[in-house]
Amino acid sequence: MCGELRVEQDGQPVVLMGWVNRRRDHGNLIFLDVRDRSGITQVVLDKEVSGEAHAKAEAARSEYVVAVKGKVQRRGAGLENPNMPTGAIEVVASELLLLNEAKTPPFSPADDAIANEEVRLKYRYLDLRRTEMQYNFALRSRVAMAIRNYLVEQGFLEIETPFMTRSTPEGARDYLVPSRVHAGHFYALPQSPQIFKQILMISGFDKYFQIARCFRDEDLRADRQPEFTQIDLEMSFPQQEKVFRVVEGFLTAAFKTASISLTTPFVQMTYDDAIKNYGIDKPDMRLPAMVSLTAELTPELRETLKIEKELPVLGFVIPKAGTLSGTQKRALVEEIRATFGDCGLDFLDVARLKTNDAFAPLASTIEAKLSSAEPSTGTDADLIIVVTPKIGTPAKWNFDPQWIYKRVGALRLQLAAKFADKHGRFVKTGTEADFKFLWVTDFPMYEWDEETKVWNAAHHPFTSPHEEDIKAGRLTNDKGAVRALAYDIVLNGTELGSGSIRIHRQDVQAEIFRSLGMSDAEAKERFGFFLDALEYGTPPHGGIALGLDRIVMILAGATSLREVIAFPKTAKAIDLMVDAPTPVSDQQMRELHLKTVVRS
């Protein structure tokens, strides 16, 4: 293999096969850098060693496929290249075969500067030759294998579930497959194996997992593709802590393949605390939390500063971003106010408060309190942001105090991205410190839909509520307060996966459906087969599903899923290489009993 030769092989005969990465022609001496997925080795073609091989090397071009027969030779003094792993040796060729030619590629896989994504995706086979991509997919393979091995060792069985199934109660749009045999009927591709894995629990396979492809027909993002891979698992008789330990175990095994050792158990936080301290249900723990300044801003101070009395005042710090010029500061305040728009929030200028004797003590208190937020640098170069609600704003937001946390949390992330160069919290060090894992627990069971004025299931309708919330009757009289045994695992502000303890009792399930305003008949119509199954001895069970693509993406230091999916789709769900989707022939349409109608 091209990347494996070292001085220890000095003098050995070798045969190398690979692609011409670069050719350097010095007349009677030609260097070919030959590349395969293990790396690159310099091959020397000396006219005096073999005129024939040298002549062939003259005809060789970038990305030609070659076979080299020759001898490993330690490079002379001053000829080594310390920048490449094989730089201490070279291969002196006695024979060269041009196994295949290559057209001049639109971009060179050997180049550091990469082409735009459109070109990369169209010529994906060339893009994938790049060292970085080869690394990503080797990593992905290792991660998947480590997880598989770990789960099998823990007694899990990998069981496949169908791709062609029926529309299940997931929230996203389905990809549909028309049936030829049954006119007008469609299979749906699974958004997740949810129902099947629960049925496998009913079937007695008490520990199941699957590295499963899932499909969702929704708009894409950098971290969302229409087809993606989940590490899906389910266990019978678990507490949620048991699920956490399994996930921590396989993630530790996975990260070990990238030489990162993780400390377990991961930090846990309730949904309510996440919202209060980070303004979001997937906190990025690499950045300091928000701090409540509600108590510091007394009614009297609020009176003079024209701040709403009933609402929280929140502050946060962007480490090392505080050294701004006057112009920069004014621009920043402008930007923050523009972001808020007409939502009733305002920015409190702490630096200016300091200059006023009446407010100086308040400013000092705020500074002291904010600089103690974890994880912080505690330097006076930190940028301090304090957000206050203006008088009369609660009405704008239906008197729901949560919006202010979420709004400030969003600002925290926006400014952290803007000042990433200054605070340096996103810089990779190649250690565990780069990866801040977090369990978020006790998600709300219901979600109020302002548009349709109904309560929906926040997770899915098979999620078990907390026992005490059921007993207290909150399912009927206080839906907003019902907590679910649902949890997310978060890494660096990205949701890696979510799961729950499921409902295993038919009577509880029926009550949940009723609380969602679903009649017994409607429930039977939508989930009949599953409700039937529940009645035949269902064990308590629960599980989780984690996005494999996202894990590998973050581990590889990539910011788009496309860097770790071999043949991904564009933002409009197009595959530029194979050019899909396409229209199909009239005959195919006829066989499937389909007709296209163009709507204006």
Place this chain on the structure above:
RNA sequence: GGGGACGUAGCUCAGUUGGUUAGAGCGCUGCCCUGUCACGGCAGAGGUCGCGGGUUCGAGCCCCGUCGUCCCCGCCA
């Protein structure tokens, strides 16, 4: 569905207030070169300025439309 950025040579990009024949680096082609490794030297080829329309004496540049890529919001229970 909405907002933003971008689209000029094979690739990465520059292109002034609308003004002569649209440029650079890399790549490519040919010739030269025995120690390069982003090799070097000389010469050369390569353009529907995404596409369509408009304004103008004159459009890469201004206007309208459209297509594509990327990012974000909605959406993804």
